[in-house]
Amino acid sequence: MPYDRLTECLECGLLQRNRPPPPGGSIRCVRCGSLLHRDRPDSLNRTLALTVAGIVLFILANGFPFLSFEMQGNLTQTTLLSGVMELQSAGYGLIAAVVFFTSVLAPGLQLTLLLVVLIPLALDRLPPWLPRLFRLVRTLAPWGMMDVFMLGILVSVVKLSERATIVPGASLFAFGALILVLAAAQAALDPDLIWSRVPLRSDPVRAIRPGDDHLACDVCELVIPRASANLDGRHPRCPRCTDVLHRRKPYSLQRTWALILAAFVFYIPANLLPIMTSTSLGYVQSDTIQSGVVYLLSQGMWPLALIVFIASILVPILKLLILVFLLLSVHFRWAWSPRERTRLYRVTEAIGRWSMVDIYVVTILVALVRLGNLANVQVESGAIFFCAVVVLTMFAAMSFDPRLIWDVLEREGEHDRDRERSGTVAARPGGPGFRVHPPGGRSDP
Numbered sequence: 001m002p003y004d005r006l007t008e009c010l011e012c013g014l015l016q017r018n019r020p021p022p023p024g025g026s027i028r029c030v031r032c033g034s035l036l037h038r039d040r041p042d043s044l045n046r047t048l049a050l051t052v053a054g055i056v057l058f059i060l061a062n063g064f065p066f067l068s069f070e071m072q073g074n075l076t077q078t079t080l081l082s083g084v085m086e087l088q089s090a091g092y093g094l095i096a097a098v099v100f101f102t103s104v105l106a107p108g109l110q111l112t113l114l115l116v117v118l119i120p121l122a123l124d125r126l127p128p129w130l131p132r133l134f135r136l137v138r139t140l141a142p143w144g145m146m147d148v149f150m151l152g153i154l155v156s157v158v159k160l161s162e163r164a165t166i167v168p169g170a171s172l173f174a175f176g177a178l179i180l181v182l183a184a185a186q187a188a189l190d191p192d193l194i195w196s197r198v199p200l201r202s203d204p205v206r207a208i209r210p211g212d213d214h215l216a217c218d219v220c221e222l223v224i225p226r227a228s229a230n231l232d233g234r235h236p237r238c239p240r241c242t243d244v245l246h247r248r249k250p251y252s253l254q255r256t257w258a259l260i261l262a263a264f265v266f267y268i269p270a271n272l273l274p275i276m277t278s279t280s281l282g283y284v285q286s287d288t289i290q291s292g293v294v295y296l297l298s299q300g301m302w303p304l305a306l307i308v309f310i311a312s313i314l315v316p317i318l319k320l321l322i323l324v325f326l327l328l329s330v331h332f333r334w335a336w337s338p339r340e341r342t343r344l345y346r347v348t349e350a351i352g353r354w355s356m357v358d359i360y361v362v363t364i365l366v367a368l369v370r371l372g373n374l375a376n377v378q379v380e381s382g383a384i385f386f387c388a389v390v391v392l393t394m395f396a397a398m399s400f401d402p403r404l405i406w407d408v409l410e411r412e413g414e415h416d417r418d419r420e421r422s423g424t425v426a427a428r429p430g431g432p433g434f435r436v437h438p439p440g441g442r443s444d445p
Contacts, residue, residue, distance in 0.1 A: 006223045007036050008216035011342050013403035013410070015214070015223065032342045032406070043190035048118045050185035054111045057181060060174035062104065067153070067172065069368045071164035076370050079171070080104055083363035090366070092379050095387050099363050102356065107144040107182065113137045114185070121197060131198050131241045134191075135219050141186065142394070145353055145360075146179050152360025155292075155308060158301055159365065195220040200239040215245040252401040253327060259396035260323050266385045266392065267316060273382030276362045278369070288382060289313060289358055311354040312386075319393050322348045323400060333408045341405050349397045355390045359383060 008015050012032035021027045026038040040046075065077035080103060087096035117134050120127055157166050198220070213226045217238040226236065236245045249255075274286035287295070289312050296305035322344050328334075329341060365377040 007221060008214070008223050009034055009036065009403075010216070010218060010221070011346070011402045012338070012406040014406075015216075032339055034342070034346070037192055038190070040188055040190040040193075043188055043193050044118065044121060046188040047114070047185050047190075048122055050181050050188060051111055051114045051118060054178060054181045054185055055115060057174045057178035058108055058111055061171045061178050062108075064171040064174075065169040066175055067157075067169060067364070067368055068167040069160065069164055070167065076368060077169070078364065078367040080175075083367035086366045086370070087363060087379060090379055092384065095359065095363075095379065095383055098387055098391060099359060102143055102145040103149045103360070106140045107146050107178075110137055110140045110144055111182070111185075113140075114189075117194070121194065126197060126199070131220075134194060135241055135243060138191065138219060142353065142398075144182070145356055146175070146182065148354055148356050149360045150176060150179055151307065151311075151354075152357050152364055155296070155304060155357065155361045156364040156368070158296060158299065158304060159292075159361070160369070162299075191220075195222070195240065198240050201242065215247065217241060217243055217245060218249075219243045248403060248407075249399065249401040252399055252404060253330065255399040256323060256327060256396050259392050259399060260320055260327070263316075263320055263389050263392040263396065266388045267320070270316075270382055270385035270389050271313070273385065274380040275358060275382040275386060276365065276380055277378045278365070279376040279378075286380065289386065292358065292361070308357060312358045315351050315355050316389050316393060319348050319352050319397070323393075323396055326400060326402075326405070330404045330408070335408060338405045338409060342402050345397075345400065345402045345405075352390065352394045352397055355393070356387075359387050359390070 005018055005020070006015065007018050009029040009032060011034040012029060014029060014031045016030060018027045018036060021037050021039040024039055024041065027036045028034065029036055062080050065079050068075060068077045081100075084096045084100045084104070087093070087099065113133050114137050117130055117137065120130060153172070160166055214223055215226050215236060216223045217240070220238060220241040220243070222238055222240050224239065237243065238245055271289055274288050275292075277284060277286045279285075293305050293309045293313070296302070296308060326341060326345055329336070362377075362379050362383050366379055369377040
């Protein structure tokens with residue numbers, strides 16, 4: 001079995017050998033159930049074709065107006081960059097930077113870098129810069145939020161539908177197609193296939209032997225003996241992707257606590273202060289996050305109101321409470337249901353990005369409704385606090401290391417084994433903390 005099929009689960013830390021997944025199937029961790037490997041047929045060609053299509057759609061989506069706002073003979077149009085420029089000119093540069101990065105820059109860079117990586121591989125070439133670029137592609141993936149932006153467009157159209165005529169532009173359809181194409185490209189991409197073609201930058205790495213102190217790369221998932229890691233100053237580096245290697249995320253608990261406490265501080269003004277003020281025919285109205293949900297309900301759009309309530313109100317506080325619970329469970333060394341706690345973390349990491357929907361709604365309305373005293377929308381200070389909450393909770397979820405949940409069981413298992421060897425207690429095969437090294441993970445067809 002080659003060394004690169006030896007996998008450490010990045011969610012529970014279990015070291016295990018895995019056979020290649022069956023055609024169209026996947027391999028999951030035998031302990032926590034997280035996805036380890038998935039077979040993606042013809043991954044390279046499919047991903048390359050989808051990436052080229054995505055770049056064409058990205059140019060169309062950013063080159064033309066995607067919405068037009070017409071009221072009493074006055075017409076305004078907006079592009080994806082219009083809202084960013086309006087926020088910047090209004091003095092809200094931080095929000096403008098976040099919106100630009102998540103809706104334009106991150107998806108565009110992801111597509112461009114993916115194309116630069118895939119073309120040499122398709123030509124059976126491997127330039128030395130390829131591993132670093134592919135690392136960046138994987139880093140940018142969580143921050144591309146075009147699907148959330150599309151939900152923001154839908155909410156904005158509902159809010160404006162009674163006041164004026166909303167005309168969708170050609171780039172709106174390109175934007176919708178781009179979301180589907182990018183999602184398909186991410187689903188078709190097989191990182192294992194790409195990393196398997198990258199040679200090691202050091203001498204051949206020997207196989208891990210029982211009792212070896214090993215390191216697992218968080219990026220390319222290479223597992224090597226600690227002695228085989230390249231040293232860069234004080235930090236060992238992966239011989240394949242050159243990422244810094246750590247047994248666990250550095251200062252995971254301290255960083256997560258700090259980010260969560262900051263998010264709690266911002267959460268209160270984010271919900272109490274207005275996020276925007278709208279003017280229509282001399283009537284001025286300030287809206288908070290809660291009033292936006294109430295407005296959708298009053299218009300009979302309860303499915304959309306439910307989505308916005310969950311994404312903008314329920315998800316942020318639920319995410320904070322779950323992270324606090326996980327931190328306390330690690331601090332007090334709880335052994336209760338580690339698999340369920342790992343699932344909680346998995347859900348928390350996946351849902352946080354959808355809270356950006358209200359920020360996108362404000363951005364679209366600010367760019368679209370620019371008719372002076374006739375109709376106008378201005379961003380307010382509550383949007384800054386809410387944007388900070390979303391970003392801080394995303395960083396908090398990324399900083400938390402779910403393997404810490406299982407480390408408590410590992411230490412208890414080592415203690416039990418020490419006692420068993422000394423004859424203090426009887427052996428308990430399969431007891432908590434026993435490391436499992438199966439010949440293959442659980443296979444899902």
